[in-house]
Amino acid sequence: MSVIAFAKNWNGKFKNSSYELVSYTKELANKLNTNLVVLSIGEVSNDELNTLGNYGADKVVTVNDPKLNTLTSRVYAKVISQLADKEGATVVVLSDNNSGKAIAPRVSVQLKAGMVAAVQEIPVSFNPFIVKKRVFSGKAFGHVQIDSEKKVLTIAKNCFGLVENPVDVAIEDFTPEVDASLFKVQVVEEEEQKNKVILSDADVVVSAGRGMRSPENWAPVEELAEVLGAATACSRPVSDEGWRGHEEHVGQTGKVIAPNLYIAAGISGAIQHVAGISRSKCIVAINTDPEAPIFSVADYGIVGDVMEVLPKLTEAIRNSKS
Amino acid sequence: MKILVCISNVPDTTTKVKFKDDHTSFDDSGVQWIINPWDELALTRALELKEDAGNSVNEICVIHVGAASADATLRKALAIGADKAIRIDACAADAYYVAGQIAEYLKENPFDIVFSGIESSDYNGSSVGAMIAEFMDYPGISSVTSVNLDDDDIQLTRAIPGGKQVLKTETPFVAVVQKGITNEPRIPAMRGIMMARKKPLEVKPAAEIEILTKSVKFELPAEKGACKMIEAESAEQLVELLKNEAKVL
Numbered sequence: 255m256s257v258i259a260f261a262k263n264w265n266g267k268f269k270n271s272s273y274e275l276v277s278y279t280k281e282l283a284n285k286l287n288t289n290l291v292v293l294s295i296g297e298v299s300n301d302e303l304n305t306l307g308n309y310g311a312d313k314v315v316t317v318n319d320p321k322l323n324t325l326t327s328r329v330y331a332k333v334i335s336q337l338a339d340k341e342g343a344t345v346v347v348l349s350d351n352n353s354g355k356a357i358a359p360r361v362s363v364q365l366k367a368g369m370v371a372a373v374q375e376i377p378v379s380f381n382p383f384i385v386k387k388r389v390f391s392g393k394a395f396g397h398v399q400i401d402s403e404k405k406v407l408t409i410a411k412n413c414f415g416l417v418e419n420p421v422d423v424a425i426e427d428f429t430p431e432v433d434a435s436l437f438k439v440q441v442v443e444e445e446e447q448k449n450k451v452i453l454s455d456a457d458v459v460v461s462a463g464r465g466m467r468s469p470e471n472w473a474p475v476e477e478l479a480e481v482l483g484a485a486t487a488c489s490r491p492v493s494d495e496g497w498r499g500h501e502e503h504v505g506q507t508g509k510v511i512a513p514n515l516y517i518a519a520g521i522s523g524a525i526q527h528v529a530g531i532s533r534s535k536c537i538v539a540i541n542t543d544p545e546a547p548i549f550s551v552a553d554y555g556i557v558g559d560v561m562e563v564l565p566k567l568t569e570a571i572r573n574s575k576s
Numbered sequence: 577m578k579i580l581v582c583i584s585n586v587p588d589t590t591t592k593v594k595f596k597d598d599h600t601s602f603d604d605s606g607v608q609w610i611i612n613p614w615d616e617l618a619l620t621r622a623l624e625l626k627e628d629a630g631n632s633v634n635e636i637c638v639i640h641v642g643a644a645s646a647d648a649t650l651r652k653a654l655a656i657g658a659d660k661a662i663r664i665d666a667c668a669a670d671a672y673y674v675a676g677q678i679a680e681y682l683k684e685n686p687f688d689i690v691f692s693g694i695e696s697s698d699y700n701g702s703s704v705g706a707m708i709a710e711f712m713d714y715p716g717i718s719s720v721t722s723v724n725l726d727d728d729d730i731q732l733t734r735a736i737p738g739g740k741q742v743l744k745t746e747t748p749f750v751a752v753v754q755k756g757i758t759n760e761p762r763i764p765a766m767r768g769i770m771m772a773r774k775k776p777l778e779v780k781p782a783a784e785i786e787i788l789t790k791s792v793k794f795e796l797p798a799e800k801g802a803c804k805m806i807e808a809e810s811a812e813q814l815v816e817l818l819k820n821e822a823k824v825l
Contacts, residue, residue, distance in 0.1 A: 327716060359675075359702075360710040360716070362710075364710060369672065371701050372700060372702070386795075388700060389699050390587070391697050394593050396791055396793075396795075397794070401789065438715040439715050440743060440744045442741075446736070450738065455737060457824075482825075506589065506697065515822070554814060555806070
């Protein structure tokens with residue numbers, strides 16, 4: 255009956271998404287009148303595992319095997335399924351991120367468990383089991399019923415928040431049966447940007463578009479991002495032109511993000527861009543055109559020249575800190 | 577080597593989404609249908625690999641689970657350059673069902689590589705590709721931003737938060753691809769459109785696959801409140817509002 259939450263770690267550390275997952279599944283387990291088991295795969299210290307206890311994880315199962323530090327989705331899915339069988343779990347929940355997208359569908363097939371991705375909230379009902387998710391790239395919501403006994407969910411970032419619920423953590427080791435033949439994907443090289451806030455993790459994002467007029471004008475964007483501890487992003491034309499890297503492109507075919515604050519400077523707000531940002535908690539738009547579509551999705555707007563407004567905003571934030 | 581590209585048939589991105597039957601089903605009247613944008617990128621990359629003499633890719637097929645109304649979209653895929661299209665004649669109930677159908681086809685008709693777009697722009701399930709990999713017990717890699725096959729040596733790039741990994745794997749495998757896999761989706765040329773008519777579009781009956789989930793209703797989002805406008809000189813006011821009203825700073 256239990257609920258299993260797979261809490262991913264990155265180089266042995268959890269992120270806010272891991273804690274949000276624990277918060278969500280704790281609530282879910284309570285509503286289902288059952289217990290929560292949080293699973294961690296890879297080398298993670300007991301101190302780090304104990305941090306899961308701040309959000310209600312009273313039982314943490316750890317597969318502390320260095321061979322499993324790198325994600326091989328086929329293997330991770332097998333580990334999760336084996337634990338699900340062992341614990342008699344009926345619901346398995348992961349975060350909707352790169353690793354969740356790779357692993358959850360495999361668990362769904364292994365357990366013959368109906369799956370719904372990027373769920374927005376605690377289930378709308380439990381009998382029948384119905385969850386709400388976004389459809390049509392954010393233009394609507396869909397209510398999906400899972401009819402199978404076992405269920406797999408992934409939860410959308412920022413759908414639930416972090417809920418502190420401090421408990422003592424009982425840590426248990428688990429040794430899954432994983433055949434060596436399953437490791438068919440090898441990492442040859444890895445590149446990670448250092449000293450930059452990661453866009454998909456960021457709480458605050460400063461994004462800019464063609465309204466900046468030239469790639470040489472990005473300093474005000476970067477300065478504002480720095481003073482806010484924010485990640486930088488851009489619209490599609492900007493990345494297509496090569497003004498900024500592809501990894502900064504936010505939109506329907508780029509990254510879909512859900513930060514607390516999204517500042518859109520010189521971005522008109524085409525539908526495809528909005529599809530990437532509509533889940534932001536708060537959107538601020540700066541544009542010279544008062545008719546720009548971005549203002550119909552923004553919470554706060556300034557009609558003005560980005561080259562003047564951005565530095566003023568940076569200054570105002572610096573002043574508010576001191 | 578043969579590549580199978582999974583194709584979803586979706587409403588054009590500018591479609592105004594509406595529902596009918598008391599919000600229980602999608603109203604497709606007047607909708608323009610297109611190849612799911614990520615699947616289009618996947619197909620384009622598959623064709624680039626076929627055209628590259630440095631590997632042995634010699635056949636690109638596309639597969640779709642759906643009704644005859646999707647045939648026009650499949651003809652477009654043929655016009656873009658696919659060699660053959662296969663349609664499993666069934667209503668695409670959910671991701672597990674679709675993946676199960678494609679897996680049944682693969683068991684009879686093996687391919688070296690299966691491409692699938694990271695999600696479809698209608699139901700955003702992001703599941704079919706990895707489910708196919710599991711049904712077939714193949715390695716599968718998601719968030720793939722590049723696929724290279726120099727001399728059939730397989731090298732893929734996978735996006736990770738704030739970076740990327742270069743991976744090696746072996747056939748048969750499933751690659752779930754996203755933006756970066758190629759530059760622009762290919763547009764069918766006149767010649768391609770003419771040739772598409774002669775290329776095979778095979779229709780296969782559905783296999784017995786369980787349906788584990790169902791859509792029960794849809795909801796349109798609540799109307800967003802008006803945007804609060806602030807004077808360009810009043811940056812401090814905005815910071816104040818972000819701190820105390822929106823509480824995001």
